[in-house]
Amino acid sequence: MYILKNALKNLIRNKGRNAAILIIATLTLTVVTVSFSIQTLSSLAISHYKDSFGVQATLETNWEKIDKEHPPEQTVNEDGSITMEQNFGFIMPDAEEYANYADSQYVKQALYQASCAIYSDSLKQVDDNLQQGEEIIDLGDMTKDELMKFYMVSTDEELAEILGGREELEKVIDTKANSVGSLIGFTDLPLLNEFAAQQRKLEQGIFPQNLNECIVSNVFAEKNDLKPGDTISVSGPSKSLDKKEVTLTVVGIYGDYFNEATAATFGTSYGDIFTTYDTLMNTGFHYIDLTDAVFILKDADSVGAFEQELRAKGLNKYLSLVCSTEEYENNTKPLKNLSHIAEIFTILASTIGTAVLLFISFINVRERKYEIGVLRSMGMKKSNIAKGMICELLVMMLAAFAVSVLIGFVLVKPVASTLLDDPANVTISLPAISIAFSAGLAFALSIVSSSCAVLVVMRHEPMKILSERN
Amino acid sequence: MELLRLDQVSYCYEKAEKNVLNNITCSFESGRLYCIKGSSGAGKSTLLSLIAGLDVPTSGNIFYEGTDITKMNRDDYRAGKIGVIFQSYNLLQNATAAENIMLSVNISGKRIGIDEVCILLSQVGIEQEKAKRKVLKLSGGEQQRVAIARAIAGGTPILAADEPTGNLDAENETAVMDIFKKLAHDMGKCVIVVTHSQNAASYADEILYLKDGGLAHENK
Ligand SMILES: Nc1ncnc2c1ncn2[C@@H]1O[C@H](COP(=O)(O)OP(=O)(O)O)[C@@H](O)[C@H]1O
Ligand SMILES: [Mg+2]
Numbered sequence: 001m002y003i004l005k006n007a008l009k010n011l012i013r014n015k016g017r018n019a020a021i022l023i024i025a026t027l028t029l030t031v032v033t034v035s036f037s038i039q040t041l042s043s044l045a046i047s048h049y050k051d052s053f054g055v056q057a058t059l060e061t062n063w064e065k066i067d068k069e070h071p072p073e074q075t076v077n078e079d080g081s082i083t084m085e086q087n088f089g090f091i092m093p094d095a096e097e098y099a100n101y102a103d104s105q106y107v108k109q110a111l112y113q114a115s116c117a118i119y120s121d122s123l124k125q126v127d128d129n130l131q132q133g134e135e136i137i138d139l140g141d142m143t144k145d146e147l148m149k150f151y152m153v154s155t156d157e158e159l160a161e162i163l164g165g166r167e168e169l170e171k172v173i174d175t176k177a178n179s180v181g182s183l184i185g186f187t188d189l190p191l192l193n194e195f196a197a198q199q200r201k202l203e204q205g206i207f208p209q210n211l212n213e214c215i216v217s218n219v220f221a222e223k224n225d226l227k228p229g230d231t232i233s234v235s236g237p238s239k240s241l242d243k244k245e246v247t248l249t250v251v252g253i254y255g256d257y258f259n260e261a262t263a264a265t266f267g268t269s270y271g272d273i274f275t276t277y278d279t280l281m282n283t284g285f286h287y288i289d290l291t292d293a294v295f296i297l298k299d300a301d302s303v304g305a306f307e308q309e310l311r312a313k314g315l316n317k318y319l320s321l322v323c324s325t326e327e328y329e330n331n332t333k334p335l336k337n338l339s340h341i342a343e344i345f346t347i348l349a350s351t352i353g354t355a356v357l358l359f360i361s362f363i364n365v366r367e368r369k370y371e372i373g374v375l376r377s378m379g380m381k382k383s384n385i386a387k388g389m390i391c392e393l394l395v396m397m398l399a400a401f402a403v404s405v406l407i408g409f410v411l412v413k414p415v416a417s418t419l420l421d422d423p424a425n426v427t428i429s430l431p432a433i434s435i436a437f438s439a440g441l442a443f444a445l446s447i448v449s450s451s452c453a454v455l456v457v458m459r460h461e462p463m464k465i466l467s468e469r470n
Numbered sequence: 471m472e473l474l475r476l477d478q479v480s481y482c483y484e485k486a487e488k489n490v491l492n493n494i495t496c497s498f499e500s501g502r503l504y505c506i507k508g509s510s511g512a513g514k515s516t517l518l519s520l521i522a523g524l525d526v527p528t529s530g531n532i533f534y535e536g537t538d539i540t541k542m543n544r545d546d547y548r549a550g551k552i553g554v555i556f557q558s559y560n561l562l563q564n565a566t567a568a569e570n571i572m573l574s575v576n577i578s579g580k581r582i583g584i585d586e587v588c589i590l591l592s593q594v595g596i597e598q599e600k601a602k603r604k605v606l607k608l609s610g611g612e613q614q615r616v617a618i619a620r621a622i623a624g625g626t627p628i629l630a631a632d633e634p635t636g637n638l639d640a641e642n643e644t645a646v647m648d649i650f651k652k653l654a655h656d657m658g659k660c661v662i663v664v665t666h667s668q669n670a671a672s673y674a675d676e677i678l679y680l681k682d683g684g685l686a687h688e689n690k
Contacts, residue, residue: 002576013564013604374560377524379549380577463525464484466560 003384007391017364021357022396025445028353029397029404029438030411035345036434037412038419042339044431045420046332053328054108054296057303059093059101059315060322089164090316095281098293101313106297106306111188112277113292116285117179118234120245124223125180126270144173171287175237181220181271183234184291185280192274194258204228205252208275211282215252219259219270226250232273236285246283248275300325338419350441354448361452368453373465376457386454393446401442405435473627473660474498474521479530480683481516490516492683493530498662500627503654505671506664508680514664515557517680518632521662522554523547549578553621555631557664559613561605567591567616568601574620582623590619593649595642611637618646622653629653631663635670647673 011018072086093101095114102110142150144159153159160169186192194200200217205228208214216226226232230250236242259268280288297306300323307321368389375385408430416428456465475497482489490513498504508514520527523544531538539547548554561570568587575582591601594615605613614637621629629650635643651673653659665671679686 002573006573006576009565009569371562374562375573375577376545377522377548377554377556377560378574378577379545379547381545461525463519466524466556466558467483467519 003388004391007388008395010388010392011395017360017367018396021360021393021449022400024353024356024360025397025400025442026403026407028349028357028445029400029442030407031349032346032353032441033404033408033430033434033438034411034415035342035349036437037408037431038416039339039342039346040431040434041412041416041420041428042335042342046335046339049328049332049335050299053331054298055300055303055323055325055328057295057297057306057321057323058293059310059319062318062320065320066318090318091164092290093293093316093319095288095290098290101310101315102295104306104309106302106309107295108298109188109296111186111292111294111296112290113184113186113192114277114280114288114290115182115184116280116288117175117237118181118183118273118285119176119178119237119242120180120232120234123180123232123234125178126217126220126223127181127268142172143175143177144169147172174239174241175287176235176239176242179237179271180234181273182269183214183280183283183285184272184274185277186274187277195254197258199256199258201255201257202252203255205250208251208279211276211279212246212248213251213279214248214273214275215254216250216273217256217259217270218253219256220273221250221253226253228252234273236283236287238286241286242284244284246285248273248279295321297323300328335420346437353441354445357445357449358452361449365452365456369456369460369465369468372453372457373460373462376462377466382457385457386450389450389453389457390446393450394443397442397446401439404438405430408434408438471500472497473500473535475533475536476521477531477533479517479520479527479532481513481520481525482528483516489528489683491520491527494683494685495530496678496685496687498628498660500660501654501658502675503651503661503673504663505674505677506662506680507666507671507677512680513683514680515632518554518630518662518664521628521630522552550624551626552628552630553624553626555614555617555621555629555634557632557636559617561613561617561620563606564604566602566604567596567608567612567619570605570616571620571623575623578624578626580624587619587623590623591616593645594619595645611639611642614638615642615646618649622649627659629659629661631661633664633666635665635667640669643667643669 066086066088070086070088072084075083075085077083095112098110098112101107147163148154148159151159151162153162156169159172160166163169163172184192192200195202202215203218205215214232216224216232221227224232228250231247232250233245233247235245254274256270259270295306297303303321303323307315310321311317372385376382412430413428420428476494479491479494480489481491494517506514506517519525520532523532523539526540526544531540533539534542534547534551561567562573565573568584568591571587571590572582572584588598588601592598596612596615596619600608600612605616608616614634618631618634621631631650634650635646638646647670650661650663654661654675663670663674671677676687
């Protein structure tokens with residue numbers, strides 16, 4: 001008991017020395033508390049980001065694997081030129097398979113975009129790509145005869161092989177001529193790159209949200225005299241199967257700047273009519289192409305597990321799950337940098353603080369040495385002296401810790417909201433872990449700063465300590 | 471009754487070439503006042519420090535009640551068996567006179583009230599106001615008397631004093647030596663005083679002369 005009492009009295013007795021220790025310890029602990037909090041908060045923000053945005057993943061053809069397992073064959077022609085031929089093809093998963101894949105604990109959301117050619121007697125065509133010049137050819141709109149001419153083949157078999165099978169040929173044969181455009185269904189607007197890139201902009205009305213709503217281009221609207229609220233009736237591409245028409249309500253008109261820029265090279269697509277994915281799938285049209293499918297995964301770390309799951313569900317071995325972490329990385333980069341800087345700050349502050357306290361203790365040791373000698377000469381046990389000194393510093397560090405936590409509480413809000421880009425993501429408060437860390441450091445500091453004196457206690461006979469002084 | 475016995479005690483400071491003390495053999499009894507005299511540098515303080523258990527002899531043994539003090543817990547010996555008045559006082563400079571005394575008593579596992587401390591201090595001529603002053607702010611003579619009070623406060627069987635009256639005037643010297651004499655003769659303590667003063671030495675029951683590391687006795 002008297003040890004503690006003496007330790008407390010010692011704190012007051014040696015005000016000068018202790019004030020320096022107290023200030024440095026408070027400063028160190030404050031910087032550490034705040035920077036550790038920033039580190040924790042930015043990590044928290046990163047995981048929040050992970051949770052709320054997820055990571056985009058798509059299925060892509062693994063050309064490397066195909067090239068390795070089915071190397072292209074070289075044939076040297078009579079004239080000495082070389083023809084490369086790679087006889088390989090496989091069918092991409094259809095909407096149903098995608099839906100099966102998306103049914104997974106790793107998938108937060110699946111985004112699809114699909115399209116199909118549409119036909120109508122009542123609507124006028126706006127794209128006439130076949131006649132715009134020899135460069136621009138829309139294969140999708142060609143009849144079987146046109147295709148045979150284009151590929152320079154004479155039999156159905158040869159054409160079927162080029163098209164990727166008998167089924168594809170059947171499709172071509174069964175496809176109606178003169179489509180008025182494409183009906184494009186989407187689950188999520190960002191998937192529509194031209195809209196995201198502002199090459200197409202909604203200029204009147206709204207985006208389709210409900211079943212059987214659609215938007216058309218300004219060019220299409222003008223040619224067909226359409227305005228929001230009007231309806232259009234279209235049928236699907238199959239001659240034999242798509243005989244019924246579906247009626248869609250025009251809810252908006254978009255300006256098309258995309259076509260203006262690319263018309264010369266790729267032809268135009270003013271006939272693109274956008275609707276919801278469900279609307280398109282509900283039409284019952286045939287030959288719908290799934291043009292884009294994106295899985296939004298819950299977090300970047302589950303990519304591997306998800307791909308394994310896909311393989312187990314029978315994903316074609318020539319398809320791989322490609323994760324676009326770029327956006328994710330870009331968005332979390334500043335946070336990661338901040339976290340890193342905060343970490344460096346934490347380490348630096350702890351190290352410098354510890355070093356300075358060690359230095360002060362080292363300087364103090366002369367003074368303390370005499371005190372130790374006196375206490376030892378009076379018969380105080382080494383362990384009790386050490387206890388007293390550790391006690392003294394613990395009390396001081398406790399005070400420094402308390403003050404630093406208080407300052408931390410005040411500082412963390414302004415500092416964090418300045419540093420963290422979107423403070424709405426995380427509730428900013430002093431994280432318990434940083435308080436715990438600071439407490440741990442405070443304890444370590446008291447041990448470190450009392451260690452010098454304690455070493456003197458342990459090593460020397462009182463006679464030596466006292467006679468050196470005298 | 472023999473309390474303390476030195477047997478062939480020699481001491482050599484670290485890194486020093488010559489022994490400061492050479493084969494010293496002597497014994498000290500309870501109830502007697504001893505004086506150790508000798509020229510400066512003869513080794514008186516060194517001898518007292520060994521008796522105080524601040525270090526162990528380079529060779530030879532010191533026995534307290536027949537037990538070699540190196541074989542007992544020297545912390546307990548210092549705290550409970552011997553009170554020392556150092557030549558340079560060895561007080562805690564930042565603590566008050568009273569605190570120095572109370573701490574010393576506490577270390578030996580006892581309790582002492584502030585009133586008792588004040589009585590003790592007044593016996594050596596330190597008034598109450600100075601008892602609560604930091605040692606730092608006391609004169610050399612006052613510090614010496616605080617050191618004396620501290621050594622006495624523990625009530626230890628042995629009291630060892632290194633030139634305890636060196637900084638005192640004749641009047642205070644007499645008072646202090648009277649206390650020592652009382653402690654020895656009335657309280658049965660073993661009091662060992664290193665002194666140059668002829669007056670102080672006149673109180674002694676036995677005088678020991680230290681010269682060239684050796685010891686000579688003079689019984690009264
Ligand atoms: N710490 C020390 N290291 C080395 N020599 C010392 C030390 N302290 C004292 N001495 C030497 O030991 C001798 C005896 O010293 P001391 O016991 O203080 O003498 P006294 O008290 O009789 O004047 C002296 O020669 C002194 O120089
Ligand atoms: Mg001396």
